[in-house]
Amino acid sequence: DQQVKQNSPSLSVQEGRISILNCDYTNSMFDYFLWYKKYPAEGPTFLISISSIKDKNEDGRFTVFLNKSAKHLSLHIVPSQPGDSAVYFCAVTLTGANSKLTFGKGITLSVRP
Amino acid sequence: GAGVSQSPRYKVAKRGQDVALRCDPISGHVSLFWYQQALGQGPEFLTYFQNEAQLDKSGLPSDRFFAERPEGSVSTLKIQRTQQEDSAVYLCASSLTPTRSEQYFGPGTRLTVT
Numbered sequence: 001d002q003q004v005k006q007n008s009p010s011l012s013v014q015e016g017r018i019s020i021l022n023c024d025y026t027n028s029m030f031d032y033f034l035w036y037k038k039y040p041a042e043g044p045t046f047l048i049s050i051s052s053i054k055d056k057n058e059d060g061r062f063t064v065f066l067n068k069s070a071k072h073l074s075l076h077i078v079p080s081q082p083g084d085s086a087v088y089f090c091a092v093t094l095t096g097a098n099s100k101l102t103f104g105k106g107i108t109l110s111v112r113p
Numbered sequence: 114g115a116g117v118s119q120s121p122r123y124k125v126a127k128r129g130q131d132v133a134l135r136c137d138p139i140s141g142h143v144s145l146f147w148y149q150q151a152l153g154q155g156p157e158f159l160t161y162f163q164n165e166a167q168l169d170k171s172g173l174p175s176d177r178f179f180a181e182r183p184e185g186s187v188s189t190l191k192i193q194r195t196q197q198e199d200s201a202v203y204l205c206a207s208s209l210t211p212t213r214s215e216q217y218f219g220p221g222t223r224l225t226v227t
Contacts, residue, residue: 004155022150028209042205043117043218044156089155098169099214100146103155 003027003045006104014112019077021107023090026071029091033066034101034103035075038087047088048075115139117219119205125225126195134190134222136205144211145188147180148204150221156204162188163211195226 003025013019031052036044050057050064050073053085057064063076077084087108091101118137126132138145144163148156149172151227159178161169165184173180177196182188201225206216 017214021217034214041220043220046215046217049215061181069187091155095214096124098161098163098211099208099216100158100161100169100172101148101156101214101216103195105153105155 002104003102004090004104006090006107008107009105010108010110011077012110012112013080015082019075019080019084019108019111020086021029021075021077021090022090023104024071025073025090025092027092028068028071030094030102032093032095032099033064033073033099034091035064035092036078036089036091036103037084038089038106044089044092049089075108082111082113085109085111114155117205117207117217119203119222121222122220123145123223123225125227128196128218129192129194131193132195132224133202134192134224136188136190136219137184138205138207139209139217140186140190141187142207142209142217144208144213144216145182145209146189146206147190148206148214150202150204152201159190192224195224197226200224200226206214 035047046050087106090104135163139191150156158172202221
């Protein structure tokens, strides 16, 4: 049973517009949430994270929003750039001595010039 | 570079062969993780080391999979008697301390079992 769901397998947006990537999780015990970006033939690259004590974290063009009651998080990219085209993975964890990550299946973002 | 490195990048093995995959984590990183990524899926946890101690191997799919990190730095994931279902990308990640959740990934080893 999938603990992390990224229900939209792909998203296409125009350069300069906003990209919104969504993620849902099932277990309310998870308390730390991360987004990773992956290019072909490379490993995932850490992008941004948020703790369960916050509802928003911003880093440049990237903002992550967390809605704990809905067990939902989203990544906003504004403005989107062609170099943002990649697969984006949502990951969740329970902080502690073994912070293993549980990933969703990923969303392929295409930013059209 | 100072990132996580993995070797080989690509490995083709005949069914039944043993393989060994190597991971060099970021220097000084205490925690090391192995993940398996099947095509079209997200990475799935295999095992976790804190320094040289393997604290969690709950994700290893069978007793054919074995991992070690004898000196608390380089780690090796060994798969014995490979099967076709072992074909996947094997990712290694490290983090600075056990309580830091941000993990930094290597490029992965793509294993193809024929």
